[in-house]
Amino acid sequence: MTAGSRRDIALWTASRTGDSAKIHDLAPTAEELAAKDETGWRALDRAAGHGDVATVTALLEAGADPLATGEDERSPYGIALAAGHRDAARILREHAQRAGGESRAASWMPYCRAYPLNALRAYRDWPAEAATDPDGEPLPDSTLVYLHHDFTVTSAIWPGEDVVFDARTAEWERFCRQELGFAVPDDLDLVPEATTGGRHG
């Protein structure tokens, strides 16, 4: 974190207010793009929080690092996403992926979806002994179980605990995807429509 030179401050202000023209005028250096303001955020973090696509693009073209995280461990992509700026988030994600970054924030993990047991029992190789009570009796068809992002099934929402079924095969994955319609939602699909492309973070 720095106190900030006059150019740093001008860069942060332009980023925070969505002033892409000013960014072009400043033509910031790598050092200026990496400089943190008093809160620990860089120019790209501020631009992501504001959500102005042109400003975000200008900073990325100037060489801002889309993978850099601040002291709060938030990436520019995560900042834009949380603020509901879907277009800015999409651009930041593309740049992060091009820069070799993990798509850590591309979907909420761990993810699971609840199904009644009978939906899973429709699977051809579903083992009869899966999902029984402590006396070994089969649980009722209406019992809720949870299919996780790694295709395991548990009796509670916590991944890896109370596992009911973990025989992951290509056929099981196909059943889950095609018959159950299982898919981990993309983060961008979790942002309400009304907030896309916003300039008013």
Added chain:
Amino acid sequence: MNNGRLRRLLTGRSGAGRGGSASARRSIPVVARHGPLDLSPNQLHEWLHDQEFGGVPLHDPLLLRLRGPLRVPALRTALHALVARHELLRTRFPVLDGGPRQVIEPVDRIRVPFADFSALPTDAGRRRELAALHRAALSGYALDRCPPGRFALARFGPTDHVLVMSVPHIVADLWSVSVLSQDLSALYRAAVAGRPAEPRAQEHDFADYVAWQAAQWTPETRAEELLRWQRGLHGITALPLPADHPRSAGTPARCWTHTESLDPTVSQRLRVWSRSENVTLFVTLLAAFHCLLARTCGVERMVTSSSSANRESDLTAGLVGPVPDYLVTDNDLAGDPGFREVLHRTGDAVLGAHGRKTLPHDELVQGLDPGRELRPHPLHQIYFNLLSTPRAQARLSPQLSVTVASADDGPREPFLIPENADLTVDCFDYGTGPIVFQLRCTAELYTAAAAPRWLRWYRSVLRQILEEPDTRLSRIRPLAAGEEITLAPAPRPRSRCPSDWIEKNAARIDGRLLGIWAKAVGPGHRSGEFFQNGRTEVDAAMMLRRIERDHGVRVALGDFLRAPTISTLLTAWTAGTSQTREHT
């Protein structure tokens, strides 16, 4: 604490709130986090409770129904920041180096699941899903293996979500839940606004507070303080409570619990009347409760324990952790006083209680009864608490409606919960609306009907003192006309092991058991009584864990504490090892 401040506390005119006073603003050293840390006395108490009740979660998870346009990624950001900010949310409690310790996990090991229920057909109240979430929130609970504080977000639809917050007492008290809710709201709003979150107000965390608190005591000051308590509480005995049946030896500690709301008008009259008498609502409610005890137990002196939030200081105001302190109120109602006089005596007794330094409660109980002769212990017998902690309110956004969701599949009241005390009254007051009472009474003495009965008696006392505040104690009649009570007979003294018991029974005792015993009670100690030479409940719990781990013999901590002798162990050992032989 000076008397002026105490008086303000008692009269409800205290300026001590969330911010605390400038005089209380101090900094405390931040302790190194290189290795496992000690537990606070409250955490030790909760850990023992967990051992005693076999690792069953005893808390109620909070399910917050969020209706409206939730920014799901923003909530994820806020939840991660919350867990990063408050260490206890990622702390587990394994046994290391011979005792329970705190181990703080790195932030990236904590997972907050997103559970999607939106594919399920809906019913009116989503009762099935809420019940499933309630069960899920309590599943997988194991203090030693994973942090017991857990969060998850469930999605019922694009504008219908449930935030699951499961934070057991070893991690958070009621006040902490309020702190967490406020922090989560602020973090969410910052994430939605695309700005960095405000830094937390306090630099220290609960572990620092625990270390600082422990450093306030030396062996000398502990001994001095214990001596003062011993003198002050000399001669106190457990109250002979009216009971449905004699105390049954060996019954697992369970309490009937029942909750009722007091009429809102009566609640408001009590608040107003307390102010007019220049006392807090706590003093009024406690005085009325002491009248009830005096009238039903036929005693003039009574000692009750209460919990206090202990959040007046800046050191604790924003902390997440089990911070509560306790008050022991020793009241004397001799001479058939009128209720106003009872009120003032109670106020003085509470004032005296506030003025005492508080040794950790379990340490005090142990110090007053080193041989664990008292059953029940007078300081563990009756609790009376007023909980006016700010309601946990998550104000995420004006567009979001946030309500506490009820799973609605719990047992109908009264129902049994694991607890040790004979009688506990929790009063919930938020300054307006009804005062809510939750009463718990031990199944060792009572049937299920007793919990609502006690509350009926208590309401009757409250009504009488409001109608006639100067009514004499002897004229207060909690019981309905014709209703009769029977006092519980004094419990039989617990069985003891005479000093030569081991010597006389040496031939019957397995050498392995004798070795474990000798190691636990201390070298050269030949008594068959465990609580000698300063042994503690934690020592007992560790010994029982060792017996189970190494020899497969399980002895419930609660059973052992009821008769803490080698004879108790021998009985379980003989049964356990013979069972093992049969299986092999």
